[in-house]
Amino acid sequence: MIELSLTEREQELVAEARRFAVAIIEPQAVTWERTRQPLPRDVFRQYAASGFSGLQVPVEHGGQGVSFLCKVRVAEVMARSCLAATFALNNSQATAARLVREGTEDQKRRYLPRLLSGAIVSAPAITEPGGGSDATAMTTHATKVDGGWRIDGRKAWITNGAHADLAVLYAQTQKGVGARGIASFFVDLHATGVERSRVYPMMGGAAIGAAELTFRDVFVPDLDVIAAPGAAFKRAMAGITAARTHVAAMANGVVEECLSRAVDYAGQRSAFGVKLLDHQGLRWSLADVATDLAASRLLAYHAAELIHREEEAIFAASQAKSFASQMAPRAVAACMQAMGAIGLTEDHPFSRHLIGARIAGYVDGTTEIQRERIGVLLPKYHGIGGRRS
Numbered sequence: 001m002i003e004l005s006l007t008e009r010e011q012e013l014v015a016e017a018r019r020f021a022v023a024i025i026e027p028q029a030v031t032w033e034r035t036r037q038p039l040p041r042d043v044f045r046q047y048a049a050s051g052f053s054g055l056q057v058p059v060e061h062g063g064q065g066v067s068f069l070c071k072v073r074v075a076e077v078m079a080r081s082c083l084a085a086t087f088a089l090n091n092s093q094a095t096a097a098r099l100v101r102e103g104t105e106d107q108k109r110r111y112l113p114r115l116l117s118g119a120i121v122s123a124p125a126i127t128e129p130g131g132g133s134d135a136t137a138m139t140t141h142a143t144k145v146d147g148g149w150r151i152d153g154r155k156a157w158i159t160n161g162a163h164a165d166l167a168v169l170y171a172q173t174q175k176g177v178g179a180r181g182i183a184s185f186f187v188d189l190h191a192t193g194v195e196r197s198r199v200y201p202m203m204g205g206a207a208i209g210a211a212e213l214t215f216r217d218v219f220v221p222d223l224d225v226i227a228a229p230g231a232a233f234k235r236a237m238a239g240i241t242a243a244r245t246h247v248a249a250m251a252n253g254v255v256e257e258c259l260s261r262a263v264d265y266a267g268q269r270s271a272f273g274v275k276l277l278d279h280q281g282l283r284w285s286l287a288d289v290a291t292d293l294a295a296s297r298l299l300a301y302h303a304a305e306l307i308h309r310e311e312e313a314i315f316a317a318s319q320a321k322s323f324a325s326q327m328a329p330r331a332v333a334a335c336m337q338a339m340g341a342i343g344l345t346e347d348h349p350f351s352r353h354l355i356g357a358r359i360a361g362y363v364d365g366t367t368e369i370q371r372e373r374i375g376v377l378l379p380k381y382h383g384i385g386g387r388r389s
C-alpha cells in the first residue's frame with residue numbers, strides 16, 4: 001500500500017468512514033436494491049452526524065477542513081460497501097463545499113447549516129433528457145424577471161433527485177451563445193412548478209435515487225443566483241475535475257472489496273485436490289486485478305494530490321477516471337468468476353459492485369469524454385518538449 005500524506009486525524013477519519021460503511025451502509029445495501037429505494041434520509045443524517053458531510057468545508061464554517069486526498073480516501077473505503085450510496089452522499093456534500101467556495105454570505109447562512117446536518121439533501125442538475133455529454137447544448141432556460149428568474153425545462157439523471165430538497169441548477173439565459181449564457185442557481189425542489197417527473201428504474205444503483213426533474217415557470221429569487229452567465233460553466237468544469245478523481249477512487253474501492261473477497265474464498269475452497277488459488281489460471285487472473293488496482297490507485301492519488309496542491313489536474317483526473325472506469329468492470333467480473341456460482345447471489349456484493357463499476361463509466365463525464373480530454377491535451381503533456389502530468 002502506498003504511503004499517503006494524510007495527517008493522523010485524517011487517517012482516523014478514513015478508518016471511521018470504513019466503520020460507518022460496514023455498520024450503516026453494508027447491512028442495508030441489498031434491501032435498497034431489492035426495493036429500488038433511494039438512500040434513506042436517515043443515512044444522510046447519520047453520515048452528517050459522523051462528520052462526513054463537510055469534509056472539505058473549513059472548520060470555521062462547521063466542517064472538517066481536511067485535504068482532498070482525505071476526502072478521496074473516505075469515498076474509496078465507503079464505496080467498498082456500496083458505490084451508489086457513497087455517490088448519493090457525496091453529491092449532497094459537494095453542494096456544501098461549493099456553497100463555501102462560491103456562495104454569498106446570505107446563501108451560506110440559509111443553506112450551509114442544514115446541508116452540514118443532513119437536514120436537507122442536494123444534487124447538481126446539469127444533464128438533460130436531450131443529452132449529457134454536450135452540456136453546453138442545454139435547453140433549460142432562465143428568463144430574467146423582476147427580482148429573480150423564471151426557470152423552464154427538464155433535467156435528467158439527477159442524483160438524489162427522487163427526494164432532494166435543493167438543486168444546484170444550470171440553465172441557459174441566452175439562446176445560441178452556449179457556455180457564455182449558462183448561469184447557476186440554487187433551486188428549492190419543493191417550489192411551485194417543480195415536478196419529479198420520473199425516478200429511473202435502474203437495475204442496480206437504486207440508492208442514487210436518480211430522477212428526472214421538470215421545471216415549469218419556477219421562480220428563483222436573485223438571492224439564489226450562484227454564478228452569473230458566463231461564470232457558471234467554467235466553475236462547473238473546475239469542480240468536475242475533482243468529481244472525476246472522486247469517482248475513480250470509488251471504482252477502486254469497489255475493486256478492492258471484490259478482490260479481498262475473491263482472494264479469501266479462493267484461498268479456502270478446493271477443486272481437484274488443491275486450493276483454487278493454487279490453480280495458476282485463477283491466481284494469474286487475480287494477480288492481474290491486483291496490479292490493475294495498484295495502478296488505478298496511483299492515478300487517482302496523483303490526481304488528488306495535484307488538486308490538493310491547486311495545480312493543473314484535468315489531464316490526471318481524466319486519466320484516473322478513464323483507467324478506473326474501464327478497469328473496474330473487468331476486475332469485478334474476474335473476481336466474480338473466481339467465486340463460482342455463489343458470487344452471483346445476494347450473499348456477496350459482486351453483482352451490486354458490477355453495476356457500481358459500470359455507473360463509474362457514466363457519471364461526471366463518460367469514459368469516452370475522459371479520453372477526449374486526454375486526447376486534446378496530448379501535445380501539452382506528451383509532445384516533444386511537453387511536460388508530463
Ligand SMILES: Cc1cc2nc3c(=O)[nH]c(=O)nc-3n(C[C@H](O)[C@H](O)[C@H](O)COP(=O)(O)OP(=O)(O)OC[C@H]3O[C@@H](n4cnc5c(N)ncnc54)[C@H](O)[C@@H]3O)c2cc1C
Binds near residue numbers: 132359367
Ligand atoms: C447513476 C447516474 C447518476 C447521475 N447523476 C447526475 C447528476 O447528479 N447530475 C447531472 O447533471 N447528471 C448526472 N448524471 C448524468 C451523467 O452525467 C450523464 O449520463 C453523462 O454525462 C452522459 O450523458 P448521456 O447519458 O446523456 O449520454 P450521451 O451524452 O447521450 O452519450 C451517449 C454515448 O455517446 C458517447 N459520446 C458522446 N459524445 C461523444 C464524443 N464526443 N466522442 C465519443 N463518444 C461520445 C458517450 O460517451 C456515451 O457513450 C448521472 C448519470 C447516472 C447514470
